[in-house]
Amino acid sequence: MTIKTKLSIIFSTFSILIIAVVGINFFTYKSMDSDANFVNQAGRLRANSFRMAYLSSHIVLNNKSGTEDNKLLLERVQYFDNLLVSLQKGDAETGLKAPTAEEIIVQLQDIQNKWDLIFKPAYTSIAENHESELLKTVDADVTNYVQQIDVMVTRYSEIAQGKVVMAKMLSGVFLLISLILAVFSFIVIRRGIVRPIKMISEDLKDIASGNGDLTKVIQSNNNDEIGILTDYFNKFIASIKDIVVLISKSSVTLTHSIDAISGTSDELAKSTEMIAGAVSDVSAGSVEQSEMVKTMTGLVNGMSSDIQQVISNAVRLLEESGMSSKAAGEGNDAIQRHVKELEAVVGSTKKVSDTVNHLEKYSFDIRDILDIINNISQQTNLLALNASIEAARAGEAGRGFSVVAEEIRKLAEETAKSTVRIVDIIQNIAGKTSEVKKHMDEMVETIDSQAKSMNDVKFKLNEISEKSNVTYECAKDIQSINSKIHTNFNIINESANRISVVVEKNSGNTQDVAAAVQEQTASFQEVAANMNMLIELSKQLNEVVASFRV
The missing domain is CATH 1.10.287.950 (Methyl-accepting chemotaxis protein)
Known part of the structure; x- marks a missing residue:
C-alpha cells in the first residue's frame, strides 16, 4: 500500500469521525432547541388553564354579559385549542415539531380529549351563559388537568434529557475511536514512513562516505513510494556505475x-x-x-x-x-x-x-x-x-x-x-x-x-x-x-x-x-x-x- 493511500485512509477516517461528531451535536442541539420550545409551549398550557379558571370564576361572580372578561375567556379558549393542535401536529411559525415518542402522543391525545369533552364546552358556556354549575366542574377538574399536563411535560423533558445523554455517549465513543485511530496512525506512520526514511538516510550516508563506492545497494521491501524511491535511486547508482x-x-x-x-x-x-x-x-x-x-x-x-x-x-x-x-x-x-x-x-x-x-x-x-x-x-x-x-x-x-x-x-x-x-x-x-x-x-x-x-x-x-x-x-x-x-x-x-x-x-x-x-x-x-x-x-x-x- 502506498503512503498516499495510507494517509488518505487516515485522513478520510478522521474526517468521517469529525463529521459524525459535528452532525450528532448539530442534530442534538437542534432537537434540544425544538424540545425546549415544546416544553415552553406546554408550560403555556398550564398557565392558560389557570387563567381560564380564574376568568370563569370572575364571570360567574359578576354575572354580567358582554364584559371584557367574557371576550378574553373566549380568546383564551381559542388560543388553548390552537396550541393543542400545534403541539400535536407541529407548527413551522413557532418552531414546533410533532412529537415522535408514542407515550407523549398518547398523553397529548388524552389532554385533547378532556379539553374537547369537559373544559372547552364548560368555558364556552360560562362565557356565553354564566352557568355556575359548570364552574364547579371546572374548579374540581382543573387541578388534575394541569397535573396531567405537568406529567406530560416532565416526561417530555426526560426524553429530551435522554437524547442529550445519548449524544454525549456517542461523542465519547467517537472520541475514543479517534484516540485509538490516532495511536494506530502514529504507529503506521512511524513504521511505514519514518522508519524506512531513516533507514534510507543511513544507507545514503554510508554511500556518501564510502569514497565513491558504487557497488552498494539500498535494501527496501516496501511497496510504497519509499520503495519506489529506493528502486529508482538504486537504478540511478547503477546508471552512474555504467x-x-x-x-x-x-x-x-x-x-x-x-x-x-x-x-x-x-x-x-x-x-x-x-x-x-x-x-x-x-x-x-x-x-x-x-x-x-x-x-x-x-x-x-x-x-x-x-x-x-x-x-x-x-x-x-x-x-x-x-x-x-x-x-x-x-x-x-x-x-x-x-x-x-x-x-x-x-x-x-x-x-x-x-x-x-x-x-x-x-x-x-x-x-x-x-x-x-x-x-x-x-x-x-x-x-x-x-x-x-x-x-x-x-x-x-x-x-x-x-x-x-x-x-x-x-x-x-x-x-x-x-x-x-x-x-x-x-x-x-x-x-x-x-x-x-x-x-x-x-x-x-x-x-x-x-x-x-x-x-x-x-x-x-x-x-x-x-x-x-x-x-x-x-x-x-x-x-x-x-x-x-x-x-x-x-x-x-x-x-x-x-x-x-x-x-x-x-x-x-x-x-x-x-x-x-x-x-x-x-x-x-x-x-x-x-x-x-x-x-x-x-x-x-x-x-x-x-x-x-x-
Whole structure:
C-alpha cells in the first residue's frame, strides 16, 4: 500500500469521525432547541388553564354579559385549542415539531380529549351563559388537568434529557475511536514512513562516505513510494556505475585514438605536400583545358551555321512536300469526278443498248406479223379467185359478187406488195439496229477500259498522295530534329562558354587551394600540439575514474 493511500485512509477516517461528531451535536442541539420550545409551549398550557379558571370564576361572580372578561375567556379558549393542535401536529411559525415518542402522543391525545369533552364546552358556556354549575366542574377538574399536563411535560423533558445523554455517549465513543485511530496512525506512520526514511538516510550516508563506492545497494521491501524511491535511486547508482565504466573504457580508447590520430596527422602532413604538387599540375592542366574549350566553342559555332542551313532546306522541303500532297489530292478528286461521269455514261450506254435490243426484238415480232399478213393476203387472193370462179358460174346473178371478189383480190395484192416493202424496211432497220448494238457494245467495252484505266490512275494518285504525306511527315520530323539539334548545339555552346568560365575559376581556385594546403599544414602542426594536451587530459580522466569503485 502506498503512503498516499495510507494517509488518505487516515485522513478520510478522521474526517468521517469529525463529521459524525459535528452532525450528532448539530442534530442534538437542534432537537434540544425544538424540545425546549415544546416544553415552553406546554408550560403555556398550564398557565392558560389557570387563567381560564380564574376568568370563569370572575364571570360567574359578576354575572354580567358582554364584559371584557367574557371576550378574553373566549380568546383564551381559542388560543388553548390552537396550541393543542400545534403541539400535536407541529407548527413551522413557532418552531414546533410533532412529537415522535408514542407515550407523549398518547398523553397529548388524552389532554385533547378532556379539553374537547369537559373544559372547552364548560368555558364556552360560562362565557356565553354564566352557568355556575359548570364552574364547579371546572374548579374540581382543573387541578388534575394541569397535573396531567405537568406529567406530560416532565416526561417530555426526560426524553429530551435522554437524547442529550445519548449524544454525549456517542461523542465519547467517537472520541475514543479517534484516540485509538490516532495511536494506530502514529504507529503506521512511524513504521511505514519514518522508519524506512531513516533507514534510507543511513544507507545514503554510508554511500556518501564510502569514497565513491558504487557497488552498494539500498535494501527496501516496501511497496510504497519509499520503495519506489529506493528502486529508482538504486537504478540511478547503477546508471552512474555504467557511466563510470563507460568513461573508463572510453578513456582507454581515447588514449589509443589519440596515438592513432597523432600518426595520422603525420601522414596527412605528408599527403598535404603531395596534394600541393598535384594542385600545381591541375592548375597547368586547367590552362590547357581552357584553350581546348575555346577551340571547341569555335567548332560548335561553325556547325551551328551549317545546321541552320539544313533547317532552312528542311523547311523548303516541307513546303514542297505539302504542295505535292495538295496537288495529288486535287488530281485524285478530279479522277474521282471523271470516273463518276464515265460510270454515268456507261449507265446511259447500257440503257441505249437495252433499247436497241428491244427494237431488234420488236423488228422480229413485226416480221412475224408481216408473214401472217402475207399468208392472210395469199389466202384472201385465193378466196377472191374462187369467188370469181363461182360468180362466173352464177352468170348474171353472180356479177356483183364477182366485182366484190375482184376488189378483194386487188386489196390482197396491194397488201402483199405492202408487206414485202415493210419486210424490206424492217430488214434494213434490223441490220442498222445490229450495227448500232455492235457499236454500243464496243463503246461500252471502251468506256469500261477507260474506267479501269481511271481506277489505275486513281490508285497511282493515291500512292503518290500517300508517299507525299510520308514525305511531308518525314520533312516535319527532319525539321523537328534539326530544331532540337540547333537547340542542343546552342546548349552545348552555352555549356562550353560556362566550362571556359569554370576552368578559369578553377585555375584561380587551384592557387587558393595551394595556399589553403599550406595553411592546413600549419593546422596539422597545431593539431599535433592539441593531441599532446588531450593525452594529458586523458591521464587526468583516468585518475578521476580510478577514484570510483565499480
